Amino acid sequence: MPAPAPDNVSGLGVLTRLRRNGFAAFPSRCFQEQVVSLRALGRSLVLASGPDAVQAVLATDAASFQRLRMGRRVLGPIVGEGILVSEGETWRRQRKAMAPAFTPRVVPTLARHIASCADASLPVVEVCRPVDVFALTQTLALDIAAVTMFSMTSASFGAALRQMVTGFMNGIGQPRPSDFLLPSAVPSVADWRRARFRKQWVKLIGAIVAERPVIGDGESPRDLFDLLTQAFGEKDGVPGQAVLDEVATMIVAGHETTATALFWAVWLLAHAPHWQDAVAREVREVDLSPSGAAEALERLPITTAVVKEALRLFPPAFMTGREATADTELCGQRVAKGAMILLPLWMLHRNPALWAVPERFDPNRFLGGVEPPRFTFLPFGAGPHVCIGAQLAMTEAVLVLARMVQLFAISVVDGEAVLPVGVLSTRPERSVPFRFLRRAQA
Known part of the structure; x- marks a missing residue:
């Protein structure tokens, strides 16, 4: 892991470090203290990393907190007014509209789509040359998103979309201290660049939607896009901006987080051959x-445990944030109205007081019917804003990883360490080459 911030780091120091890497932004004393109170240019900044504090902010006292305005500023260019940044009645309407697409009854349909995409992409991987697994999982996750959302493939737009998402994450998507500290009405230099990005991004999403094939009678929804269109409406056959914003949200949140989760699961199995062998025997x-x-999902407890352990060590959503809407208390400490609260969920997952040898990759933590206490393991968040696509993400990651190990024995080409970089998701710091050898029974 990257070195932590010093224990005497200031609030401004935390915000500055977040731009480079969220895994290096927080002091190690957050492992011992449920709540750490700092100041950043006169603003109150609270670091809440203990289970009781996280539970209060996200669940039991959630009404006293709202999403950080910084999130809308940074993510707005790519998700618009989508469910990732909305609040209040708008958020409730969006959640209600999207809920039917993520109920347990749709899992069989989603599983078929996922398996079809995996069968189209994985067997043709070239085993004679190093494999860039992150690029592979990004492509595959985007294909799955395209099928489940649009009933189409991503062949025509996948490369352009990945390029724009990566450029955003490595550039204007990195949160600056000004994003936290400036009033919403005061633009920064980054905001001007984000506005230019927004125009190009909306144009790309509109082009993707325009390519979507017209299939069926138009009455029965066949995918997420149909459900969104029915919920938010369209004019003269053209979907409104609300639909396009949710489409963008699902593409970014769906394919990026699953791709990173799969990368880390593969990376961990490549360094733990005995666990890879256990998965191979299972599948x-x-x-x-x-x-x-x-x-098949019910027959994959070891593969599921591997994915969960990867999510514990390298959660794609490594941090979340809130703003206090009223004076309140958090684990006995006063929190003033307007205070910014950061919740480094990755520290919750690696706290030695909550996990035995937390740095060790050990899927046994999730086997044998054992589940960790609710507010010690939060890869998909908690409370009202818990990730609506959690079940889909787990289904996708488990089935793709199972198929990958069923087909290939995976090892790393070099033994160099790979650090996680947390900006908007948990990406590897560099491209990592893997060696894939086809298994005899595949």
């Missing part, structure tokens, strides 16, 4: 074809 006789994928 050897399992039908992971489109017709068998849904039923």
